[in-house]
Amino acid sequence: MNIFGLIITLTLFLIFKKLKLKIPIIISIGILIILILKLFDINYQTYYQSASILSFFIAPATIALAYPMYKNYHILIKNKRALYPSLFVATFSAIILTYFISKLLKADYNVIMSLLPKSTTLPIALEISKSINGYPELTACIVALTGVIGGAFGHKILKFMKIKSDAAIGIAIGSASHVIGTAACAERKNEKQTAASTIALIIVGLLSAIFIPLFKNFY
Amino acid sequence: MKRILNFTIGFLIIFGILFFCKFLINFTKIPFPAPILGIIVLFVLLSLKIIKEEWINDFCKFILKYMILFFMPAFVGVIEYFDIISKNLYPILATIFITTILIMIITALFTENVVKYKRLYNLRKRAQK
Numbered sequence: 340m341n342i343f344g345l346i347i348t349l350t351l352f353l354i355f356k357k358l359k360l361k362i363p364i365i366i367s368i369g370i371l372i373i374l375i376l377k378l379f380d381i382n383y384q385t386y387y388q389s390a391s392i393l394s395f396f397i398a399p400a401t402i403a404l405a406y407p408m409y410k411n412y413h414i415l416i417k418n419k420r421a422l423y424p425s426l427f428v429a430t431f432s433a434i435i436l437t438y439f440i441s442k443l444l445k446a447d448y449n450v451i452m453s454l455l456p457k458s459t460t461l462p463i464a465l466e467i468s469k470s471i472n473g474y475p476e477l478t479a480c481i482v483a484l485t486g487v488i489g490g491a492f493g494h495k496i497l498k499f500m501k502i503k504s505d506a507a508i509g510i511a512i513g514s515a516s517h518v519i520g521t522a523a524c525a526e527r528k529n530e531k532q533t534a535a536s537t538i539a540l541i542i543v544g545l546l547s548a549i550f551i552p553l554f555k556n557f558y
Numbered sequence: 559m560k561r562i563l564n565f566t567i568g569f570l571i572i573f574g575i576l577f578f579c580k581f582l583i584n585f586t587k588i589p590f591p592a593p594i595l596g597i598i599v600l601f602v603l604l605s606l607k608i609i610k611e612e613w614i615n616d617f618c619k620f621i622l623k624y625m626i627l628f629f630m631p632a633f634v635g636v637i638e639y640f641d642i643i644s645k646n647l648y649p650i651l652a653t654i655f656i657t658t659i660l661i662m663i664i665t666a667l668f669t670e671n672v673v674k675y676k677r678l679y680n681l682r683k684r685a686q687k
Contacts, residue, residue, distance in 0.1 A: 347629045360655050365626050369633045376637065383638050387631050399572045400620060401593035405600035406618035409611070421676045424595040425669040432664045436657045444649035450642065454653055458661060466591035476635030477643065481654060483633065488658045496659060502666045504673050511666035515658050518625075541597070548594045 344390030347372060350484040363481050363490075365521055374515035408541045411534040415542075418506060425507075426539060428548040433458040434554050453477040457485045463544035469517050471555045482517070489516020490523040509535025511531035514543040561616055571609060571678025602676050 351368045360367060376386055415422050436454060441451045455474035456464040461482050468478035493512040502508055509529075512520040513536030521540055524532040579592040579599060603609040636643065643650065 352627045371632050373637050390631045393628045398564045398576055398593040400625045402572050402596035402600055403618040403621045405597045409604040421672045428668045429665040441653040446646050446649035477639050479633045480636045480685050481615050484654050485658050497666050502670050504670055505669045507669035510669050511662045514665050515662040
């Protein structure tokens, strides 16, 4: 059995985890692996098969999201009436805006489907993308980019918009740019923002998993 | 020793839930992703205290810490789509950029105003009393 893909991916991951670069790991390692594959003229299928054991852990890692959700749920209970509607607004604005803007810009049908789950966290996004005939691999790339944009500009934009409450900032960043945005909140050592962002990213993911396939049936 | 035990228990619980959800979805034929159903099942079990937090926290923390690693094979798969991406490059990038920022602004404004409104409402209620 061939495990070169597993070894390359693991080694790069451990090295980059130590380096703590500004660019998210998924993008820096992703580009490196793509370059390696191109350089040595290795077929993607060969790489995928040799590293596919990693993908096996996506499903259990998805379920593990229930743990941070449980730990941060108190934020939602405390502000029930205020935050539930915001999470619905976030989910629906994400679906509707993404659909119509990408349609307006004349993206192909399957590309639009790959774009739809872009604000949800990766494991959920991949599942949604599969179920609505998107390209899961393209979705993975789109989701990572979305996170980078949200993480890099989120706080600046919200500050410019004069948003002050930590709940609003956390919910907005978590629901627009999932884990990478949440990491930006955690970096600022703002616990309230991080907790709100964590809960937002999971609940928006769940809501999207329910509503995106329904939405797709209409279009 | 206790950590290893907890880790194993966490592993078994998570995989147990995963197989249960897969079975349930195969059985009922509801088109819903099994791992996402798993989040809901685990959350409910945790909230009802059927599963204790300490049984799963070691395993969950571990697997969430290394989550990005598991997505690398899928992420690298974009090389299969280079021609589709180059054809749709401008719509993809523009959509990502515009919508991410818009969603953030809409959600933040909505949340901030609802929170403010709630606070006013509570104040008024208290004043009436």
